[in-house]
Amino acid sequence: MAEALRVALAGLGTVGGGVIRLLDANAELITRRAGRRIEVVAVSARDRTKDRGIDLSRFDWVDDPVALARHADADVVVELVGGSDGPALALARAALGAGKSFVTANKAMIAHHGLELAQAAEASQRALKFEAAVAGGVPVIKGLREGAAANEIGRVYGILNGTCNFILSKMEAEGRDFAEILAEAQALGYAEADPTFDIDGIDAAHKLSILASIAFGTQPAFGDLKASGIRHILAADIAEAATLGYRVRLLGIADAGAHGLFQRVHAHLVPLGHPLAHVTGSTNAVVAEGNFVGRLLFQGPGAGDGPTASAVVADLIDIARGEYGPPYAMPAAALAAQPAADSxxxxxxxxxxxxxxxxxxxxxxxxxxxxxxxxxxxxxxxxxxxxxxxxxxxxxxxxxxxxxxxxxxxxxxxxxxxxxxxxxxxxxxx
Amino acid sequence: MAEALRVALAGLGTVGGGVIRLLDANAELITRRAGRRIEVVAVSARDRTKDRGIDLSRFDWVDDPVALARHADADVVVELVGGSDGPALALARAALGAGKSFVTANKAMIAHHGLELAQAAEASQRALKFEAAVAGGVPVIKGLREGAAANEIGRVYGILNGTCNFILSKMEAEGRDFAEILAEAQALGYAEADPTFDIDGIDAAHKLSILASIAFGTQPAFGDLKASGIRHILAADIAEAATLGYRVRLLGIADAGAHGLFQRVHAHLVPLGHPLAHVTGSTNAVVAEGNFVGRLLFQGPGAGDGPTASAVVADLIDIARGEYGPPYAMPAAALAAQPAADSxxxxxxxxxxxxxxxxxxxxxxxxxxxxxxxxxxxxxxxxxxxxxxxxxxxxxxxxxxxxxxxxxxxxxxxxxxxxxxxxxxxxxxx
Known part of the structure; x- marks a missing residue:
């Protein structure tokens, strides 16, 4: 058997902990599937003393995340720190610069800096992978990059934020207004204390811009994307939509045509005959329409430590197998610069x-x-x-x-x- | 740019024609995504003179499919002939024996002979790929083999036969009985003149046994699988199910537990809250339940020349990229022999x-x-x-x-x- 794939892991929050628990729990199966062991060798986080319910003594502890990214024993660096810039970006640049492969769940960083990081990964012929950045555990980046690779994709759209879909489904089921349900979701831990990124559509926008690049072979263009959220939707809107045969969903939607690249996050009325109308709770779902395959749907848990860890480790397995290539499905230089469409x-x-x-x-x-x-x-x-x-x-x-x-x-x-x-x-x- | 991937194609029916049309239509995009051109160099079919609406003069014509499989100019052989044994199997053995990679849409052959072919592919370190064999254009084999690879899969199930789902949804929508709708579907070309494989669950069984192997890491065991179909379902059954809050769907369902491997194709009542209840027409859909990711759903067109060609060419792109490994997600020798569960x-x-x-x-x-x-x-x-x-x-x-x-x-x-x-x-x- 080949040597183990050695992982340096930055960030030991819920997802980081989930990755370690997953690698422990499914170790034997992962070794059979990957053809080699996948082993965490070093970790970094802000607080060394915090009790995370995981034995960390077996890993090398590195205080400085950038030093971790250059760890001599690591083949691949996993970043679960978060934030579009700051430590996460420093870590990414350091890891790729040091010739390591790099795996992240960080949608904001990939939305803003994905092209630069892809160029760095290509230059050193290493992997840059971010399946967990879009739709949590749902392998939709793989689905577009590889599964639908034979197709010209006309449109990609879906439910990309679990918090919004949870709130909308609950408003629908209970006939109550946004503010009440949001407060409840916050109390239950389903929504952040500062929910702006989720409910104003910014989180969905990060994910959509990543999907659009891969689907259309266009350069990431997060800056051109218009996003709005669900703050101003009333229970009465949902009730009216229902009487008309629709459900209200916050959709990220992108298409690429002769008139340019269109990307938008906006609340939609979805007809009951469409599968997205039946996606409830915090589930995510993405539809891609290909010129030969027709309409594909990928659906599943969009967040949480287990699903996100599942996507991170899937990326590690691809790297262990040597089954990876350009992160945007084609070399960064081949991505087209596409002007924004006039909506x-x-x-x-x-x-x-x-x-x-x-x-x-x-x-x-x-x-x-x-x-x-x-x-x-x-x-x-x-x-x-x-x-x-x-x-x-x-x-x-x-x-x-x-x-x-x-x-x-x-x-x-x-x-x-x-x-x-x-x-x-x-x-x-x- | 790397040299073209050269393809020998056996079988020029609707799917074979679809593959050629797709490679023509999306050639530039596929080259960007695959990093090299994918070129058909030789073809074989029963009747050379039949008008297929495609210019075949640019390909080398080989009468004998086994000779095609050994074609000196081909890197990969695509089999779209069909049938579990006979010419298709001879072709597969010849191609892999000659050190070619091999791509097929042939569910019956993979269900019966997949393990032998996987061993041959491993021995020569070539690809054996069959995404199109299960759920047509839906990249569910990739989803299980790679996307969900970090998970122990407890259960995999879904709607695997589009003809049955078309008939059941039409019975449901129109309140009419099986025989009437079948006759209509045959007249429209949605069902075969001899529909046995579809409506008695055998086609779904082939697909299910392939999914089960990949999901559970178990040796293919088509012989242990029990299948029944939809012939004896009455419009009245569908109506009763509806009053109880269910829809009738033919499901292939497999799970692997301490008691052995369970695999069955059988009509089910699906609760309205489940996404499979909303899959209508000839669409296919597969659910996989992983111990970390939870429930994933893959859905899309399960048949037809476009979707099937999309899956075949996705396999070719993986091969062109060099991104492939053992067909059952782990080496054939690592697949566990699992006794059949007592239902x-x-x-x-x-x-x-x-x-x-x-x-x-x-x-x-x-x-x-x-x-x-x-x-x-x-x-x-x-x-x-x-x-x-x-x-x-x-x-x-x-x-x-x-x-x-x-x-x-x-x-x-x-x-x-x-x-x-x-x-x-x-x-x-x-």
Whole structure:
């Protein structure tokens, strides 16, 4: 049998601990599958004395993560520190610079610096792998990079943030509003104390930009990506969507066409006949549409120590087997620079909900703004007045350019009739 | 750039034609992803003169498939001939014996002879790949072999036959009976003129035995697998299942525990909360449950020239990249010989439907047989008498060993009360 693959591990939080527990628990099986043992030889974390329920005395402890990255006994460095820059990036550069392979679960760092790191990995002919960075335990990077490799991918989209999907499914099941469910999720540890990255769509955006590069063979372009989240979705929106035959999901969606690369994280109405409508709780799911294979779906646990560790160790097994190549499925130099698409040109159906004052002429004003922008209305529902005197008006439009909807909303801005910001959601074209 | 990967292709039916069309259409993209060109250099098929809408003049034509397998210019041989033995197997042995890599979509051959072929591939350090043999375009073999490689897989199951799922979903949507829908599917080309392999579960069984080996690290054991199909499912069964909150799906299901390897293809009631309940039409879907990752789902088109060609070419890209290893995720010698589990020991809930004569004492007889076998009944529905004078009795049992249900059915065998064979379906434990 070949010599063991020797791993230096930076970061001993829940995922780092999970990786060590997994390597211990499944050691014999992993050795059979990888053709050699995979052994942690050195670790680094902020606090050496913290009790993590794992015997760390068998590993070399290195205080300085950058020193760990250059550890003489390590073939591969695993980074589970987090953060797009700072120590994680220093560690990544040091490891690849020292000729080590590098595995990370760090979506923010890959979204911002993936191309530079891929070039470094290529230069030293080492692996750079980040399966755990997207959709946790779901092998979707492998699915795109290898499984769907024969296809031109027209569109990739999915449910990329488990916290948002957990909140939306619970709002749906219980008819309660966002703030209540968020507070509950925080108390249960399902949402962070500062949930901004999750609920405002930034975490999903990091993942989407990684998927888009691999799917389309384009240079990572996180800066071009527009993201919004779920903060302003009401239980009433979810109820209206249900009566129309839809479920509300926060989707990351990207496509590459003649007009450029489109990437966006935005709440959508998903028709009940679509598999993403049935993805509930913190599960993640990604759809890729290929020109020969058609529609593929990859689904599973998007976070947690076990699933994330599963993806990290899968990357280590690929490295142990010697089965890896360019991280973006092609050499970094072959990735195309693609301009950002103008989203105003996109055509689709939309759901727009207004909170309005209970006064004469409100509907006429909204309808006129839509008409003047050339947007045709498929259905309009007004629901009764709530205790604060406001009412809801929900519109579903016929297919229209997004620019036109934006024009209508611009025209209504500042209207005395509206008591809050309109909520605009796209209807997934399934 | 490295030299082209040169392919000899045997079989120019719909899938063979699809492979050539895909390699033509996506040539530039595939070259970027694979790092080299993938070029068909020689082909073989039964009829040279048939018009396939493809220019074959650019390929060397070889009449004898075994001679093709040894073609001096080929690095890899693709077999799309079909059949578990005969020419396909001769071709496989010749190709691997001549030191070529080998790619096939042939589930029957891999189910029966996969271990022998894997040993031959290992001996010559060449690739043996068969992604297209299971679930068409869905990269589930890669998902298990690599994506979930860090996990002990407890159970793998799914919808593995698109024809059956097409028929069951149509029966469900239209409330019509099996024979009618089958005839329609045959007329439309969705079902074979001789549909036995599909509708009696044999095709799904081939695929399941391949998945089980890779998931569990056990030697292929197609001979131990029990399969049944969907011929005897009535529209009334699907309707009863619906009232109980289930959909009827033909599932291949395998697990590996202390009691041995269990593999079976059988109709199941799938709860509406399970993703497989929402898989309709000819789509395939596979679930794998890992001890760290939890439940993964892979879903997509299970057949057709485009999806199957997508999987075949994905295998070729892996070979072009040099990213392949033992076909069953570990060396053939490391696969464990696992005895077949005794299905009588399995515990679960069941649905059993009887067609009964309209006479006094029928229900008492059925209930007594269940009671005597120690099976507790959760619900029992009798529906009104049909024009031929028979009625339906549908039972859902509490959890019970399968042996007990079998005993009850054995006791009822030959009863004057029953006008046909009982239909027994398992309820998926989600």
């Amino acid at each position: 105003g040109e996109r055509r689709g159906r939309s759901y727009v909900r207004f909170t309005v004052a209970d006064r004469v002429g409100v509907l006429a004003e909204i309808a006129a703004a839509m008409r003047d922008a050339g947007v045709s209305i498929e259905s309009l529902i007004q629901r009764g007045v709530s205790p604060d005197g406001s009412a809801l008006v929900a519109i579903v439009t016929h297919e229209a350019p997004e620019r036109s909807i934006a024009q209508a909303l611009e025209k209504l801005r500042g209207s005395q009739s509206l008591t809050g910001e309109p909520m605009w959601m796209h209807i997934l074209d399934a | 009588g020991e399995r515990r679960g809930r069941s649905y059993v439907r009887f067609t009964v004569a309209d006479r006094v004492g029928v229900l008492a007889e059925i209930a007594a047989a269940m009671r005597d076998a120690g099976v507790s009944i959760e619900s029992l529905i009798q529906r009104g008498v049909s024009p031929d004078g028979s009625a339906l009795v549908a039972i859902v049992t509490h959890e019970a060993p399968e042996r007990s249900i079998a005993q009850a059915l054995e006791k009822l065998r030959g009863s004057q009360s029953l006008t046909g064979e009982p239909m027994w379906m398992h309820i998926l434990d989600a």
